[in-house]
Amino acid sequence: MPQIPLAFAAELGHEHGSLLELLSRLEAATQPGTEGGTGPLPALLREVQANLRRHFDFEEQDGYMSQALTDAPHLYNAAQELLAEHGRMAADLNALITFAAAAEGAVTPTLQVQVRQWVLLVRRHEARENSLIQKACNQDIGADD
């Protein structure tokens, strides 16, 4: 019996696609050499926040904690580590939103660096999730043989 529902894997892939698109927009808004101007950064950060909340809810309610990974202890531990990162990423994003609001839309050099560091962290998190799901799917295929 498949351990990772294909519908979940497909939905997660779709979710990651839309999140990665937003992260690319954040990187474009904080390109080195563009600091000092004002722009859509505060609104974009809030858009990312709303997307991320939905995304984390999806993963926490329907994904990692499913029976699928409780049956695979080595993957379950990795999933727990990833889930534990959600709170910190959300808190860091809240701090960035506060910082951007205080700067009144100005993309300061400090804000630029902090936003890009945060984007990098989220990209790494998402890449590790994709790898985890891929391993689980491969395991399912092996189990079905």
Ligand SMILES: [Fe+2]
């Ligand atoms: Fe996640």
Ligand SMILES: [Fe+2]
């Ligand atoms: Fe994710």
